[in-house]
Amino acid sequence: MKAARDGSPTAQPLLGVANVSKTFGGGRWLLGARRAAVRAVDDVSFELWPGETLGLVGETGSGKSTLGRLVLRLVEPTSGHITFSGEEITGLSAAEVRRRRGAFQMVFQDPFGSLDPRMSVGALIAEPMVVHGVSRAQIPGRTEAIMRLVGLDPRSANSYPHEFSGGQRQRIGIARAMVLTPKLLVLDEPVSALDVSIQAQILNLLMEIQQRTGVAYLFIAHDLAVVRHVSHRVAVMYLGRIVELADRDLLYGSPRHPYTVSLLSAVPVANPATERERRRIPLHGEISSGTAIPSGCRFHPRCARARLIASRGAIPTGDYGAEKLPLACLQQEPPLAPIEPGHRAACHFDSGSQADMVPGPLT
């Protein structure tokens, strides 16, 4: 299952995101009090290639869900450009977006909350086809075919969502998203509401659908093991920015941004012997808020590497409370820069060596 990236020089990304930002709020309340603006997504750029899965990880407030909605134009970017198959979609009217909606679809976390309980499964799956003007004659056949694709028995087309288990309801959600044969599916926490024993059924299904149809996924999740399992490349977000973006094995095998290192070290693995050897790289302090993004590198208040580098001396430092941090971290926003083929990270002090930062071997 090799995605069509790094292909010929003329190859075109399916999705191009260039310097996209989204600010919520701001302005003033009715009585003139200033409203805090939240920079949910801040100058994010990436590409997604046909047939590829890009994993998007980050914690609460990282902006990963907002980014998923921006890509589908479910929310409007404050600035930046998004292209889909080479066509700019940022300037399109709502009607024009709707006309293209079949090509990019979304699957939500809560399979129950996103299905109308009064509609039968057949009607739920047919609905997108009706909306997009698929001819009536074709609808029953395509409904049956898509139900088979997602592993639902076509004979259950007359049943209602409450008659299905959580895993089957997520299959219905995937069927609805796939029925117009989209090129891109944005999956927002598609398995996190499911029981452990059911998650594998859905993950295997998604990978099988991708192999059969070549659909690309933007896979948003907080579970780092799940994201590793399904993704070709992975982007890590922190407070609205992508801080690291790399091929899957590079990101998990040799993470370079100190936030990624801390994040991976915080995930416990199901092996007692490994756990006894592993070291956690804790984050300092409490999470910063999207209304008060720190100056310079936004990760500096929590960064273990910045403290280590400052303690070694030989570079200009500045005060952060009672602590000393490198001046660069306090003053300059590091760009997401290439550090090796297939690997970008946004850190002033990426040395390539993880000697002081690794949590211990995983394998």
Place this chain on the structure above:
Amino acid sequence: MTAISTGATSAHAGRLSQTAAPVLEIRNLSTVFPGATRPTVIVDDISLTVRRGETLAVVGESGSGKTMTFLSALGLVPHPGRVAAGEVLLNGTDLLRLPPEELRRRRGAEIAMVFQDPLSSLNPVFTIGDQIIEVLRAHAAVGRASARRRAIELLERVHIPDPHRRIDDYPHQFSGGMRQRALIAMAIALGPKVLIADEPTTALDVTVQAQVLELLADLKAESGMGMVLITHDLGLVARYAETVVVLYAGRAMERGPLDAIFERTRHPYTVSLFRSIPHLDTPAGTDLTPIEGQPPNPISLPPGCAFEPRCFLGKGRSDCATRRPLLEPIDGTDHLSCCWHWRELASGRAGP
């Protein structure tokens, strides 16, 4: 205080041996809810032991009975359910036979529980401090001023920054991780012998989860309390537990020391759980093996083993389908399996 608890080993040892004294023993506990034709058994003959300074992990999916086991143990089964059989010995005293007033006193003072969702466990109209002070004063004759001092100490103990000021905050002013730590402060306020943490970090981000669980581990090491960690996350079990019990359909499928459960797994359900989730420490791209079928409905469990319809070892086998296996020791050890065919797992040939 009984002789048992004073004879325990050092509370500062990281992972205690099996010789630490039991603080909580649940014996043959069963809880039923009335059904249309016959009662539905939600907790089915569960036995387990929590030792001083140790963490017992209770692993299971939703509906496996893991929360209900401990609600039953604390006399908190929601109406119309009831405990039908069993004993819950806290330092030798059977909680189920105590008068309600006495049980209420011991709950909180000697055995406390922390729940998954910190926001719904806190009252939004009272400050964090008021809620901790209420716990302290409900159980002991302390003045308001000294209760407040103690509450600040407790918030400091759970690493709430600037506790003198934050004690007067309302729950919505705390982050999710801070709310969960405030709840832990309330749970440890009276120095319980056993702390039951029910999915304490499921709603939290992974870095915050690590903070909260390390806090719990520190508190346990300092006080020597026994801990129960109810979770579906096998990684958390590997990192924080000493012993494990795996539940399915209200029944214990496998029980034993951590290393035995992870390295010499002897129940096909446990094996399937491991193989159905992606792991960070296995080669990328390792296939997942889903557990086929759906979780069981407690109203109509299979007549034999509850896992039989989904089991790679036992599906369709006549003994598994008709006779219910018992949780029995493997070769006389403290590792127990509830499976007719665990020997086939021991031989290494069977797999899903």
